[in-house]
Amino acid sequence: MVELSQAPFVRLQKAPLTFGDERGRIEVLYEAGDVVLKRSRSVKGVFRGLHRQTAPSLQNKIIRIISGRIYDFVTDPDEPDGVIWYREITPETGWVHIASNLAHGFYALEEVEFEYFCDGRYDEANEESYFVADILRDSLSLKDMLLSAKDRSGTPLHRPVRHFEDT
Numbered sequence: 126m127v128e129l130s131q132a133p134f135v136r137l138q139k140a141p142l143t144f145g146d147e148r149g150r151i152e153v154l155y156e157a158g159d160v161v162l163k164r165s166r167s168v169k170g171v172f173r174g175l176h177r178q179t180a181p182s183l184q185n186k187i188i189r190i191i192s193g194r195i196y197d198f199v200t201d202p203d204e205p206d207g208v209i210w211y212r213e214i215t216p217e218t219g220w221v222h223i224a225s226n227l228a229h230g231f232y233a234l235e236e237v238e239f240e241y242f243c244d245g246r247y248d249e250a251n252e253e254s255y256f257v258a259d260i261l262r263d264s265l266s267l268k269d270m271l272l273s274a275k276d277r278s279g280t281p282l283h284r285p286v287r288h289f290e291d292t
């Protein structure tokens with residue numbers, strides 16, 4: 126029998142770190158230096174965001190939906206005449222890149238499993254949170270928005286909401 130000094134395959138089904146609240150849960154599946162793979166589950170109506178990390182903890186995100194549907198939102202808070210862009214993302218959309226200068230968030234149109242790879246470690250001390258829920262509720266007729274206490278007390282950001290047409 127061959128002696129193994131380490132397992133040749135390690136399944137990441139059991140997350141080493143899990144955070145749960147009334148919105149659902151977050152699992153940190155893998156973390157090594159500045160590279161993090163996470164998955165979150167949200168019940169229908171949850172809104173997470175808008176979040177952005179600032180220097181020295183900039184964070185590019187590569188996101189996808191495993192199951193369910195979301196409206197995804199981004200905006201550059203530094204643009205004086207900026208807009209909040211949104212688009213629907215489903216499992217068929219595939220992976221989507223969110224640049225580090227953008228504040229990002231999503232609304233769960235139904236129960237969703239959201240997976241994201243972060244190029245840049247989590248740093249709560251350098252995280253900005255922007256409150257846009259009222260604008261989104263009015264612009265897109267969203268109902269039953271469930272936010273964390275942190276997101277409810279984010280910096281209010283007032284700007285137009287525009288649909289992004291994929292080409």
Ligand SMILES: Cc1cn([C@H]2C[C@H](O)[C@@H](COP(=O)(O)OP(=O)(O)O[C@H]3O[C@@H](C)C(=O)[C@@H](O)[C@H]3O)O2)c(=O)[nH]c1=O
Pocket residue numbers: 144151153163165173174175176186229230231247273275
């Ligand atoms: C995201 C994250 C959270 N946490 C902890 C902090 C807190 O106790 C708990 C919940 O954190 P949050 O409320 O910030 O989780 P959440 O609202 O899901 O935050 C996420 O929102 C979406 C829109 C993004 O773009 C992500 O980058 C991330 O900011 O999990 C970590 O330890 N590491 C992490 O990477």
